[in-house]
Amino acid sequence: MSYGQSVPPTTNLDSASGLPLHPAAREALLTAVDEGWADPSRLYASARRARQLLDGSRAAVASVLGARPEEITFTSSGTSALYEGVRGLASARARVGRHVVHSAVEHSAVLHAVASLDTSVVGVQRSGAVVASEFAAAVREDTAFGCLLAASHEVGTLQPVADVAERVGSVPLLVDACQLVGRAAVPAGWSVLAASARKWGGPTGVGVLAVRTGVRFAPGWPEDEHQHGRWPGPPPLPLLLASAVALEAAVMESAQEDVRLRGLVDRIRAAVATIPDVEVVGDPVSRLPHLVTFSCLYVDGESLVRALDAEGFEVSSGSSCTSSSLEPSHVLVAMGVLSHGNIRVSLSRTTTADDVDRFLGVLPGIVADLRAQAGV
Amino acid sequence: MKTLDCLGRRCPVPVIELAKALPNLEVGDLIEVLSDDPASANDIPAWCRMRGQGFEGGSAPSYLVRRLS
Numbered sequence: 001m002s003y004g005q006s007v008p009p010t011t012n013l014d015s016a017s018g019l020p021l022h023p024a025a026r027e028a029l030l031t032a033v034d035e036g037w038a039d040p041s042r043l044y045a046s047a048r049r050a051r052q053l054l055d056g057s058r059a060a061v062a063s064v065l066g067a068r069p070e071e072i073t074f075t076s077s078g079t080s081a082l083y084e085g086v087r088g089l090a091s092a093r094a095r096v097g098r099h100v101v102h103s104a105v106e107h108s109a110v111l112h113a114v115a116s117l118d119t120s121v122v123g124v125q126r127s128g129a130v131v132a133s134e135f136a137a138a139v140r141e142d143t144a145f146g147c148l149l150a151a152s153h154e155v156g157t158l159q160p161v162a163d164v165a166e167r168v169g170s171v172p173l174l175v176d177a178c179q180l181v182g183r184a185a186v187p188a189g190w191s192v193l194a195a196s197a198r199k200w201g202g203p204t205g206v207g208v209l210a211v212r213t214g215v216r217f218a219p220g221w222p223e224d225e226h227q228h229g230r231w232p233g234p235p236p237l238p239l240l241l242a243s244a245v246a247l248e249a250a251v252m253e254s255a256q257e258d259v260r261l262r263g264l265v266d267r268i269r270a271a272v273a274t275i276p277d278v279e280v281v282g283d284p285v286s287r288l289p290h291l292v293t294f295s296c297l298y299v300d301g302e303s304l305v306r307a308l309d310a311e312g313f314e315v316s317s318g319s320s321c322t323s324s325s326l327e328p329s330h331v332l333v334a335m336g337v338l339s340h341g342n343i344r345v346s347l348s349r350t351t352t353a354d355d356v357d358r359f360l361g362v363l364p365g366i367v368a369d370l371r372a373q374a375g376v
Numbered sequence: 377m378k379t380l381d382c383l384g385r386r387c388p389v390p391v392i393e394l395a396k397a398l399p400n401l402e403v404g405d406l407i408e409v410l411s412d413d414p415a416s417a418n419d420i421p422a423w424c425r426m427r428g429q430g431f432e433g434g435s436a437p438s439y440l441v442r443r444l445s
Contacts, residue, residue, distance in 0.1 A: 277426065298388055328387070328414065
């Protein structure tokens with residue numbers, strides 16, 4: 001341990017990777033640890049209390065998603081919800097075929113889950129959005145389902161989910177809404193939807209799998225009394241309550257936060273665009289309110305992340321040098337935008353205008369220094 | 377035609393070297409960039425678009441760029 005050293009205050013600008021528990025969720029979590037320990041399926045008072053908390057949590061999440069409570073299954077993460085969504089649809093629709101249409105910018109969890117199926121990949125425009133008619137045109141007679149994320153986790157661009165759903169008709173659409181729920185209105189048209197509590201200020205360890213009534217979906221587990229075979233075992237009640245409370249808080253704050261964060265993101269977009277040879281990527285308007293991505297020519301992403309960290313700013317990068325593989329981000333490649341020198345900034349309810357100004361104060365100098373080191 | 381050998385160099389070095397080599401070309405000249413970094417297939421065309429130069433095609437490990445301005 002060192003003392004007396006001057007350490008800059010840490011400003012996390014990576015809420016899209018994870019964010020601290022919402023204070024209301026923290027309180028709910030502690031309450032539920034005390035009050036929600038009983039098995040909700042038993043017939044005594046403590047169990048009834050637990051049942052109430054479980055039903056309330058499910059109803060709250062359902063309401064935000066525009067779903068019915070019985071359509072909601074709680075899983076262990078957004079990733080497991082996506083895996084289970086792909087598996088359940090593929091299995092239920094096996095007789096139709098094993099062909100899947102998905103966008104080129106899906107989360108890697110979806111790409112992994114569909115890897116063993118026969119896939120058609122729909123490209124995106126420079127903005128990162130698919131063209132709805134192109135997605136629909138990729139559907140074949142043996143298409144089991146389509147996958148389209150609601151909003152890109154890397155660049156924030158919204159996808160035309162409702163339009164695509166309408167065009168593909170009876171083909172079910174799996175919508176990865178992990179980055180969108182709690183930030184923007186959930187689009188209509190999903191057949192199966194996945195979301196993640198930690199992305200909206202809830203605890204890690206809770207995912208949501210929503211399956212519309214009437215959509216053929218094969219349970220992947222022995223059917224126990226907990227979640228009808230869609231997810232095994234007793235759900236972690238305190239975590240679910242905290243997730244539901246965090247979501248309700250996020251939605252309640254979202255009208256104000258939407259305006260505030262869009263303003264801050266617009267400020268970042270404008271300031272970053274004045275740095276020479278920096279490209280802001282993603283749709284400038286049809287996007288998530290809190291997320292902005294840009295790429296700096298001649299700079300490597302890892303050095304940029306480390307230099308910003310040394311100044312107290314925590315951001316993520318889609319550049320290949322920051323990933324475990326040598327491959328650049330498949331999202332940036334699909335968009336045809338520069339993959340090196342890439343930075344994703346994502347804001348949260350605790351991000352202030354001062355944080356953004358201080359970030360914008362150090363960024364141009366860091367980029368210039370790194371370029372000078374590279375000899376350009 | 378000039379050749380720029382960036383084999384074994386990691387991104388963004390190939391693009392940096394390409395930018396440094398550009399002033400030594402006449403407008404209209406072609407240069408071949410040799411790069412086996414997976415990011416080059418994306419970043420060389422992206423650089424051309426951002427800098428107003430001509431990406432004339434290619435795939436790993438050979439890419440063709442024309443100086444347009």
